[in-house]
Amino acid sequence: MNKKYWVLWVVGFLCIPFACVEQISFPLDRQEEKLIVFGQISNLQEEKYIFLSSTTSQDRQPLSSGDYLVLNDLPRPVTNAQVSLVGSDNSTFLFTHQSDGRYDLSRNVPILDGVSYFVEIQVNGKTYRSSPEEIPEAVGSDELSYDFGRGELDGIPGLALISIYSDVELPETSEPYYLRWEVEEAYFWQLTFFPNPFNQGPPPCYVFEFPDSERIPLLSGESLRGGVEGGRQLLATRQVDQSFLSRHYFTVRQISMSKSAFDYWRNVRDLVNNTGSVFDTPPAPIQGNIVNVNDPDEVVLGYVEVAKVAQKRIYTTLADVPFELEEVCTYQPGKPAIEYPQTCRNCNAFRNSSTQTPEWWFDQ
Incomplete structure (x- = not known):
């Protein structure tokens, strides 16, 4: 064998x-x-x-x-x-x-x-x-929303969570259609500003991830009428952490295939x-x-x-988060740089990151 x-x-x-x-x-x-x-x-x-x-x-x-x-x-x-x-x-x-x-x-x-x-x-x-x-x-459209709350994720109860939802409007067609949703996230990560003679701050850092990679939302329109609401779909859930200290985007792609x-x-x-x-x-x-x-x-x-893809974005800021989040990269006088987490010192410490601002970042 x-x-x-x-x-x-x-x-x-x-x-x-x-x-x-x-x-x-x-x-x-x-x-x-x-x-x-x-x-x-x-x-x-x-x-x-x-x-x-x-x-x-x-x-x-x-x-x-x-x-x-x-x-x-x-x-x-x-x-x-x-x-x-x-x-x-x-x-x-x-x-x-x-x-x-x-x-x-x-x-x-x-x-x-x-x-x-x-x-x-x-x-x-x-x-x-x-x-x-x-x-x-044809492809439908999504009206996005999010909820914060506490719940279980990966078998761990009582976690601070955010859930991404869509109130789906189905494609306006009498022909069969087949839909899938993908959710990507992107957030700004504030690197530590270490004092220096030029007073030059760290470069911007943007991190890209999938919040709930094992969830694959699917919908077949073979027995549904087009042009009507498809109900509320839970698209992704992820734990709330320090990535929510700054602007945090969720990009939803409704994919007609x-x-x-x-x-x-x-x-x-x-x-x-x-x-x-x-x-x-x-x-x-x-x-x-x-x-x-x-x-x-x-x-x-x-x-x-x-x-055929219909794409929408929704974002949160720290003011939206109902949980207390501890700053992890704030500069502390006298603390050696080596004692800061690597993710506070170098954007490349994240697996998928960039110092280039996405062209859509300030569209909303």
């Missing part, structure tokens, strides 16, 4: 400038490396992205880490691929490799209604393609929420929409979705 292990793959937790993707775990065998593909082509005027990585295998070579060789089971970025977006109108656009297996397409590339698109990947002498999809015709994409994400949700009882379906790799054009039997993980 092949040895099983849990692998973090990209749907991983990675961020392009001010947009992130979630972290999902799947069990796989170690017999051979498998390509992992994840991306979204949407109507929004933003960079489109494809993430490429590969799973571990018995033949994986260790990496050099200083004076040591390291071998782990984490996916490794694929950096030697050529990635293209191909449209049924004979258009072709090349992605540019940025870093860590991330390939970007300019925000200026138009994604047109009525045109089907697929992604083609050429790597190591193989060609992979996603199934062609068109942007859906194909039935195939909906089925994929429903399977992901079922796997993530598997309780482990004897009646549960055993965990297994989930079939996506990418194939090796010369070897259809090769297992390729992930999904490239073509989606």
